[in-house]
Amino acid sequence: xxxxxxxxxxxxxxxxxxxxxxxxxxxxxxxxxxxxxxxxxxxxxxxxxxxxxxxxxxxxxxxxxxxxxxxxxxxxxxxxxxxxxxxxxxxxxxxxxxxxxxxxxxxxxxxxxxxxxxxxxxxxxxxxxxxxxxxxxxxxxxxxxxxxxxxxxxxxxxxxxxxxxxxxxxxxxxxxxxxxxxxxxxxxxxxxxxxxxxxxxxxxxxxxxxxxxxxxxxxxxxxxxxxxxxxxxxxxxxxxxxxxxx
Amino acid sequence: xxxxxxxxxxxxxxxxxxxxxxxxxxxxxxxxxxxxxxxxxxxxxxxxxxxxxxxxxxxxxxx
Amino acid sequence: xxxxxxxxxxxxxxxxxxxxxxxxxxxxxxxxxxxxxxxxxxxxxxxxxxxxxxxxxxxxxxxxxxxxxxxxxxxxxxxxxxxxxxxxxxxxxxxxxxxxxxxxxxxxxxxxxxxxxxxxxxxxxxxxxxxxxxxxxxxxxxxxxxxxxxxxxxxxxxxxxxxxxxxxxxxxxxxxxxxxxxxxxxxxxxxxxxxxxxxxxxxxxxxxxxxxxxxxxxxxxxxxxxxxxxxxxxxxxx
Numbered sequence: 001x002x003x004x005x006x007x008x009x010x011x012x013x014x015x016x017x018x019x020x021x022x023x024x025x026x027x028x029x030x031x032x033x034x035x036x037x038x039x040x041x042x043x044x045x046x047x048x049x050x051x052x053x054x055x056x057x058x059x060x061x062x063x064x065x066x067x068x069x070x071x072x073x074x075x076x077x078x079x080x081x082x083x084x085x086x087x088x089x090x091x092x093x094x095x096x097x098x099x100x101x102x103x104x105x106x107x108x109x110x111x112x113x114x115x116x117x118x119x120x121x122x123x124x125x126x127x128x129x130x131x132x133x134x135x136x137x138x139x140x141x142x143x144x145x146x147x148x149x150x151x152x153x154x155x156x157x158x159x160x161x162x163x164x165x166x167x168x169x170x171x172x173x174x175x176x177x178x179x180x181x182x183x184x185x186x187x188x189x190x191x192x193x194x195x196x197x198x199x200x201x202x203x204x205x206x207x208x209x210x211x212x213x214x215x216x217x218x219x220x221x222x223x224x225x226x227x228x229x230x231x232x233x234x235x236x237x238x239x240x241x242x243x244x245x246x
Numbered sequence: 247x248x249x250x251x252x253x254x255x256x257x258x259x260x261x262x263x264x265x266x267x268x269x270x271x272x273x274x275x276x277x278x279x280x281x282x283x284x285x286x287x288x289x290x291x292x293x294x295x296x297x298x299x300x301x302x303x304x305x306x307x308x309x
Numbered sequence: 310x311x312x313x314x315x316x317x318x319x320x321x322x323x324x325x326x327x328x329x330x331x332x333x334x335x336x337x338x339x340x341x342x343x344x345x346x347x348x349x350x351x352x353x354x355x356x357x358x359x360x361x362x363x364x365x366x367x368x369x370x371x372x373x374x375x376x377x378x379x380x381x382x383x384x385x386x387x388x389x390x391x392x393x394x395x396x397x398x399x400x401x402x403x404x405x406x407x408x409x410x411x412x413x414x415x416x417x418x419x420x421x422x423x424x425x426x427x428x429x430x431x432x433x434x435x436x437x438x439x440x441x442x443x444x445x446x447x448x449x450x451x452x453x454x455x456x457x458x459x460x461x462x463x464x465x466x467x468x469x470x471x472x473x474x475x476x477x478x479x480x481x482x483x484x485x486x487x488x489x490x491x492x493x494x495x496x497x498x499x500x501x502x503x504x505x506x507x508x509x510x511x512x513x514x515x516x517x518x519x520x521x522x523x524x525x526x527x528x529x530x531x532x533x534x535x536x537x538x539x540x541x542x543x544x545x546x547x
Contacts, residue, residue: 042253047257052257052258053256053257053263054256054257054262054263056263057262060267064270100277103273103277106273107269107273110269111270114266114269117262217274221278224278224281224282225280225281227285228281228285228288229288231288231289231291232291234292240296241296244292244293
């Protein structure tokens, strides 16, 4: 089997040009899906029996939470690829992911908090999901902090890549321990943090559209950032001059 | 107009729901803005470095 | 003039990885005993922090007893974080760390030795001093043994995890704060299970289950953390 397709992704000029061409193919479908999801979720879907119109917050909360975890996973995998195969492009992918993931983690925490207040009566609860999400934010911030502490971009890449990989291994462990910790204290907990009610297909279809739309949106943003990150890592290359002219 | 008012009221959940959507889409647009800014900075950095290198090459040739 | 060069030592003559690791361990211990106040500082910090909680909350022993496991663990965690800063600092400064990386013997084993020495010098004393702090927070006498065991294993796991972040922040300017920020999320499982084990010990219940989980983390850390730390050291030495 020929691995050229893989190694072509290691070529910065190729990635730079490819990212530019691909971005609209992700951006426009993303916008369409999100708009359709918004219409379906806010207008078409009927109110929930228990949660009334409040359940509509899941149409933004679930995508942001899903994105925050998915982006961290991609970041960790890209970091591992960068460390093992010494691919600058892989490091550029990881670096591009971090700010996107961190901001969506903040959004997930905020939307989760706003969802929790009318449903459970409190803006914050130390339940497994919110607590894990908070720890994920700390992991992102640690990654970004480590990056900015280095002047040399290559060392920043490699050090933060190792941190991302260690963090990726740690995320399941952290989540497991948080779930365990929470289950210990359920008896004394004043809140009944039940799961979501059963949703009908009319309610779930827009959710699926939002999740897909946000995923495509993430890829579009990633491709945009990737171009800038790739450019920053290419100093003496001759293709840069040609690329800047376009 | 009551249709729109009814929609905006969101069955009484409005003061949680609309900030929810507001924050999410603020993050959505912020990321677009950050990506553009990153690219603009990367491009101007690269142009500057190229210009400096070409200047150095010219100076070497003259020397 | 007789210019026969001495034969280069063959691979069998150089001590094995285990021997070199043992040497590194003894070296670290010997060096540390010359600077005894560096050993005492984390202990003093631990004592001070433990004292802060009653001052900030309440002097009533029954209430303090409720929060004692958490206080002990948070104070131990903070003291361990402070101590982590000088795990690699001196060796990185005088080039010993580079020698370790270049010596041709396993860097992983050497780092494991350094981490073990670090634990003997900081974590173990912390675990031995903790019962006194526990008593001050209202812990019953039968719980003191459990406090020592849980904190001993927990600080060991902490030293292992902390070695990774200490190695990663070696080359950076504002190392200390960043070191703490990087280590804390990774240390959360240790904190959760350790504090729960100590809590159960204080209630005179069997604390085997969380202790075993804690020990499992320590074992996992022993096998994986020095590898990651060695990789991190190589990155910072580049």
